[in-house]
Amino acid sequence: MTGARRRPPVPGGEAAERTALAWSRSALAVIAIAACVAKAGLEAREPALGLAAAIVLAGLAGGVWAIGERRGSARRAVVPTRPPRAGLVLLTAAALFSAAVAAAMAVAS
């Protein structure tokens, strides 16, 4: 025992950490889909289209990641931040964009 001072526990701190990790997993899922779209574009001989869609998805994934990081910082605060509605809408937009690209690829192939 060194007698080091301990910080008082933050209410919901572990929940905030788990939530931040869930945001990170979601960002990784969007990145994985971006990679698949880029690869599918190359195979369909539409590299520019595939790359453009992948870049949009990668940007959305970056936004999702940033929101997760900010959400994780709530564990250091005494009062948790409000639910990030914009982030949830962003993730939904990423899923819808992925669905549109996947449907277009399915119909075109």
Next chain:
Amino acid sequence: VSGPTQDGEAEERSSRLPGQATRHRRADERQGPGAMGEEPDPRLTFANERTFLAWNRTALGLIAAGAAAAAFLRSGLSGARLVVALPLIVLGATLAVVSLKQWEANEEAMRRGEPIPYTGLPRALAVTIAVVAVLCAVLVVVDQLVA
């Protein structure tokens, strides 16, 4: 449940002019469920958020599965790939939107101290996956018969 804060909010709402009330309601709608009612236990807020994220990852998984079916499924039947791929992609897109609505409804219920509303999402997911699985089985059998 009607706590002192909610009574205070109701009084405040009733004292507003009609135009003011509309403006406040619009502001609440813009800010989402985080702007109404009482702040719930942060653990519940985070749990609701994680549930949304889990549904959204499921949606992304379904979309990826649909895209993979479109890219890699080989069948002698024309349109077989679309029959398998499109329902998965459409279900993924639907789940993404419905899970956002569900998150909002849950958040609102928690803030108002009401019970969490029932969700039919697991049932819809199970039924669609079962239907796609049956479709895949039929396609495999038909493909073998045709070949």
